[in-house]
Amino acid sequence: xxxxxxxxxxxxxxxxSIFAVVVIMFLIFIILSPETFLSYNIYYAFMSTIPFTAIxxxxxxxxxxxxxxxxxxxxxxxxxxxxxxxxxKYVGNVYIGLICxxxxxxxxxxxxxxxxxxxxxxxxxxxLGMSFFWRGLVYIISGGxxxxxxxxxxxxxxxxxxxxxxxVIPAQAVWLVLITIFFAVILNYHRFGNHILFAxxxxxxxxxxxxxxxxxxxxxxTQLGIVSALVGMISSxxxxxxxxxxxxxxxxxxxxxxxxxxxxxxxxxxxxFGTLMGAIIIGSLEAGILSAGVEGFWIEFVYGIVIVVSLxxxxxxxxxxxxxxxx
Amino acid sequence: MNVLKNITNxxxxxxxxLLEMVNIRKTFGKVIALQNEDFRIYPGEIVGLVGxxxxxxxxxxxxxxxxxxxxxxxxxxxxxxxxxxSVEQSRMLGIETVYQDRALGEKQKIWRNIFxxxxxxxxxxxxxxxxxxxxxxxxxxxxxxxxxxxDTDMSISGLSGGEKQGVAIxxxxxxxxxxxxxDEPTNNLSxxxxxxxxxxxxxxxxxxxxxxxxxxxxxxxxxxxxxxxxVDRGKVVGDFQKKNISMDYLIKELQSIAAKGEID
Numbered sequence: 001x002x003x004x005x006x007x008x009x010x011x012x013x014x015x016x017s018i019f020a021v022v023v024i025m026f027l028i029f030i031i032l033s034p035e036t037f038l039s040y041n042i043y044y045a046f047m048s049t050i051p052f053t054a055i056x057x058x059x060x061x062x063x064x065x066x067x068x069x070x071x072x073x074x075x076x077x078x079x080x081x082x083x084x085x086x087x088x089k090y091v092g093n094v095y096i097g098l099i100c101x102x103x104x105x106x107x108x109x110x111x112x113x114x115x116x117x118x119x120x121x122x123x124x125x126x127x128l129g130m131s132f133f134w135r136g137l138v139y140i141i142s143g144g145x146x147x148x149x150x151x152x153x154x155x156x157x158x159x160x161x162x163x164x165x166x167x168v169i170p171a172q173a174v175w176l177v178l179i180t181i182f183f184a185v186i187l188n189y190h191r192f193g194n195h196i197l198f199a200x201x202x203x204x205x206x207x208x209x210x211x212x213x214x215x216x217x218x219x220x221x222t223q224l225g226i227v228s229a230l231v232g233m234i235s236s237x238x239x240x241x242x243x244x245x246x247x248x249x250x251x252x253x254x255x256x257x258x259x260x261x262x263x264x265x266x267x268x269x270x271x272x273f274g275t276l277m278g279a280i281i282i283g284s285l286e287a288g289i290l291s292a293g294v295e296g297f298w299i300e301f302v303y304g305i306v307i308v309v310s311l312x313x314x315x316x317x318x319x320x321x322x323x324x325x326x327x
Numbered sequence: 328m329n330v331l332k333n334i335t336n337x338x339x340x341x342x343x344x345l346l347e348m349v350n351i352r353k354t355f356g357k358v359i360a361l362q363n364e365d366f367r368i369y370p371g372e373i374v375g376l377v378g379x380x381x382x383x384x385x386x387x388x389x390x391x392x393x394x395x396x397x398x399x400x401x402x403x404x405x406x407x408x409x410x411x412x413s414v415e416q417s418r419m420l421g422i423e424t425v426y427q428d429r430a431l432g433e434k435q436k437i438w439r440n441i442f443x444x445x446x447x448x449x450x451x452x453x454x455x456x457x458x459x460x461x462x463x464x465x466x467x468x469x470x471x472x473x474x475x476x477x478d479t480d481m482s483i484s485g486l487s488g489g490e491k492q493g494v495a496i497x498x499x500x501x502x503x504x505x506x507x508x509x510d511e512p513t514n515n516l517s518x519x520x521x522x523x524x525x526x527x528x529x530x531x532x533x534x535x536x537x538x539x540x541x542x543x544x545x546x547x548x549x550x551x552x553x554x555x556x557x558v559d560r561g562k563v564v565g566d567f568q569k570k571n572i573s574m575d576y577l578i579k580e581l582q583s584i585a586a587k588g589e590i591d
Contacts, residue, residue, distance in 0.1 A: 185454075190454050190455065194455065202433065204428075205443075207414070208414065208430045209414070209418075210414040210417075210418050264434075268432060268434040
């Protein structure tokens, strides 16, 4: 039994340390402002806001493990939210809106894959371009004017997206839990996850061992498009309105969450749990800082410190061979 | 061709070739990597493929494994035409390769590397049988006889060169392939590690499997090979049964080929 625990600790040292960081952070929050952090309200707020960044971060973790990147997903969130609202406005059916939104998301993701794999443009550059493209398209179609989603409220789909379970648990938190479990299981226990790890670690070796690397990458880019559409629908349903700028604030927070979570930008290494913790850190720091009585100007500064410190730590651990031996 | 037949071991001649490549041509732009060459290997045979860097050895094996597609020519596996096979198909047929750079994922665990691209899964759902994979890996590690106790959870980057080679060979052995291709398996290895690798190769023969051993080190290949094929600038220039030639003869032959290359 002891050796089993020891083995488990050794296996999960990175996840356990980042979990410890989250626990310590919340303890500090509780000590600094007990009246806020000992009440349910703050956790209710977290459960309604953190899922947006967390779901995107989990989805993009696959792409970063592959050694690729996607900078266009925030614009795809906006595009798909807008398509959802637009189709609903003209057709009056949320499900047709839902299907169109997911389809557009999938196409946007697949296009990224096409440009990266077939046209052979590095993902950093092409997704930067696509980011402007999709956002620009939304501005043109919308004329800069947003759309209301008030009329979607009576639908079942609205309740599935952002309803409140027993009035206390936001539905998006359930989405987050399901998506976390699904992605973690795929990465660790499914053949496809194995192929992601190897394609990101050593692409030539993966090819020589018969892994269809292109198919893996296409699938990963496409799933991020679909997930972006889902987040677009959830986040805009939460505020019952689609701004043409919807999703634009997510890009940096999502990437920060992934890297704080210990996923390597060089590919081949990363965990879903780490990303989830990273998203919780990013998503709760703001409230923690504000309720501790510190002025809001400090928030970005503290983000910066957290990101720089965690990346320095990972870099040190990797070079010292500690991570290499353990995970 | 008659000359070749005469010196071929009669025992082997009775059998049909395991793998036969006919009239294989491959060019990379203007560079001719292989000029309409033939190659065959029989069951239970160890063939040493010898030649300088750039002679065409690597291209030949990459065509066998399906990594590279030949421009022209046919490939037969147990008599069946497999000229347009993929890497996945060649592995399914029973061709395993230990590549020169070992084709391992450095950041991944040993057990994941063993089953890379051919995971043990629960039927068609694609979910990996974790316990079984680790158990099999443990057995393989024990079988290989590493000098220290390796945990199946260790990542490849924590291993020595010889241990990495051991994992790559263990992977090839696990799938019970009929043909195992080793590309420069003794490169950058210590003397003890080299001995170990050569012993593995003898073990392959004992199991009745075939093996292509690619090297430029004649001292490593001569003791274990049944037949030695010399490749030079895209052409097969020599094909000898080992029992008919001495190591000295072979070295002289190689030297004359090298000298000829310099004159050309």
